[in-house]
Amino acid sequence: MKIQQILAMYCRQSYFKNDKEHKIRIGTYAPSILVGSCVRSQYNFYKSLQGKKPEEIPDEVILKLAGGVVFHRILQEFKPDGKKRYWDSVEIPCEHSFEVSQGKKKEFILVRGRIDATKNGTIYEFKHTYRIPQKPKFQHLLQLHFYLGAMQKAQGVLGYIGYDEYGIVVKEFPVVFSTWHFEHILNRAETLHIFLQNSTPPRCTCRSQEHEMEV
Numbered sequence: 425m426k427i428q429q430i431l432a433m434y435c436r437q438s439y440f441k442n443d444k445e446h447k448i449r450i451g452t453y454a455p456s457i458l459v460g461s462c463v464r465s466q467y468n469f470y471k472s473l474q475g476k477k478p479e480e481i482p483d484e485v486i487l488k489l490a491g492g493v494v495f496h497r498i499l500q501e502f503k504p505d506g507k508k509r510y511w512d513s514v515e516i517p518c519e520h521s522f523e524v525s526q527g528k529k530k531e532f533i534l535v536r537g538r539i540d541a542t543k544n545g546t547i548y549e550f551k552h553t554y555r556i557p558q559k560p561k562f563q564h565l566l567q568l569h570f571y572l573g574a575m576q577k578a579q580g581v582l583g584y585i586g587y588d589e590y591g592i593v594v595k596e597f598p599v600v601f602s603t604w605h606f607e608h609i610l611n612r613a614e615t616l617h618i619f620l621q622n623s624t625p626p627r628c629t630c631r632s633q634e635h636e637m638e639v
Contacts, residue, residue: 432483438497448473448481450620455537455570456489458612459563464628464635466616471625496550499585500541511541511548520574524614526621535613539571547571547580556586560597566609568599573606 450470457466473481500514519536541548549568551561560582568580580599587593619626628635 428487429483432486435486435489436478436481448476450474451531451617452534452536453613453616454489455535455567455609458535458570458609458616459566461563462629462635463612463616463619463626465630467619467625468635470616470620496540496552499550499583510543512543514541515539516542518571518574520570520610522610524617526618533613533617535570535574535610537567537570539575545577545579547575547577548583549580550583550585552585554586556584556593556595560599565599566605566612569602569605570609572599572601573603577601 448470453470457469460466473485478486500509500511502510504510516539517536518539519534521532521534523530523532539547540550547568549564549571551564564582568582572578572580578601580601582597582599584595584597585592586595
């Protein structure tokens with residue numbers, strides 16, 4: 425068995441450990457997918473993987489979804505005194521449902537994710553990246569704001585785990601809840617849902633048009 429297969433197996437067991445009976449389906453959306461800039465890539469993701477269980481999802485997709493699991497584990501198990509874990513809680517399920525209307529038809533959309541960690545009422549979201557940005561990336565702010573809004577919390581921290589010439593670096597960006605960001609990601613969920621329900625693929629907005637031919 426190749427290392428990539430072993431790592432994908434580990435990520436399946438870790439990332440989906442509470443979702444073994446859950447299939448990817450239209451109507452339930454992950455904030456980590458909704459924050460992508462191209463709606464067509466989101467559309468392709470749900471169209472191609474709907475109804476599949478974690479073990480049926482290709483290794484490369486699993487690694488993309490849960491590639492930061494190893495670094496998250498290191499942070500989540502951190503014990504400064506060697507005895508008590510630093511965090512109040514880790515890997516907290518988080519969801520928010522809301523009603524949408526298409527003509528006379530009304531239905532509920534569910535956005536569901538998992539918070540990395542909490543400490544003293546503050547929500548932490550970690551991102552593993554090669555180079556730490558000078559300021560938080562918009563898509564990462566959206567994801568953190570979903571957790572803040574769904575949990576009705578005011579304070580969050582976006583933590584980047586990256587590298588410099590000396591090794592691993594962690595940089596924290598404090599975030600205060602913004603209603604606009606929270607509503608923006610919910611609007612994205614509604615837009616994607618309408619495209620999926622109508623089986624109408626949106627145009628790929630990437631310069632390369634790389635998602636146009638994907639199913």
